[in-house]
Amino acid sequence: MNVCSLKEMIGEKIYFKPLEKTDAQKLFEYASDKDVKKYIGWPLMNSLEETEVFIDKLLYNEKAKTHIYASVMSKETDELIGTVMIFNFDYEARHAEVGYVFNKSHWGKGYCTEAVAMLDYFAFNSLKLRKLHARVTDANIGSVKVLEKNEYEKEGLLKDYYFIDDEYYDLILYGKFL
Numbered sequence: 001m002n003v004c005s006l007k008e009m010i011g012e013k014i015y016f017k018p019l020e021k022t023d024a025q026k027l028f029e030y031a032s033d034k035d036v037k038k039y040i041g042w043p044l045m046n047s048l049e050e051t052e053v054f055i056d057k058l059l060y061n062e063k064a065k066t067h068i069y070a071s072v073m074s075k076e077t078d079e080l081i082g083t084v085m086i087f088n089f090d091y092e093a094r095h096a097e098v099g100y101v102f103n104k105s106h107w108g109k110g111y112c113t114e115a116v117a118m119l120d121y122f123a124f125n126s127l128k129l130r131k132l133h134a135r136v137t138d139a140n141i142g143s144v145k146v147l148e149k150n151e152y153e154k155e156g157l158l159k160d161y162y163f164i165d166d167e168y169y170d171l172i173l174y175g176k177f178l
Helices: 021-031 048-063 111-125 141-149
Strands: 014-017 067-074 080-090 095-102 131-137 153-164 167-177
Touching: 014 111, 021 048, 021 080, 021 095, 048 067, 067 111, 080 111, 095 111, 111 131, 111 141, 131 141, 131 153, 141 167
Parallel strands: 095 131
Antiparallel strands: 014 067, 067 080, 080 095, 131 167, 153 167
8 A cells, every 4th residue: 555645545444535624514423422522632512613613723733734634434425434633743753643533323333443554554654653652541442442453552551630521531541663
């Protein structure tokens, strides 16, 4: 696979495309879901307008070269089902963090596992990174499984790191080397 852009990657069940403001309605569907928000660092979206402003912020981050985003599309339905990102770059040490957010109706179908494998391939082969890491709450069992299926190793645990909906959760830090 020869990859020059994250936003041009095509997998078995999904493909990536550039994040665009026209994605607002579909992104709002999962960014306004309390079950989804419980596990991500994004604020809960309360309106389509708020989601459009949030997308503007993401696009600004991308223009500033602090983040790389892609919308995840189902090949079967050609529907936006999630968002992936690479961020927290350390160019000298050649590492970055990966993140992903999926519509709850698409959890457990292998889409996220495939998306992380595609992120890894792009980061290691196109960006020439040496290491990727991901942070996940201990309660997010699905995300833990996705990372472990993609050969990320548990590197650390921070007790009561996240405070979400009046509850404390541990942070599990995962890493993967080239």
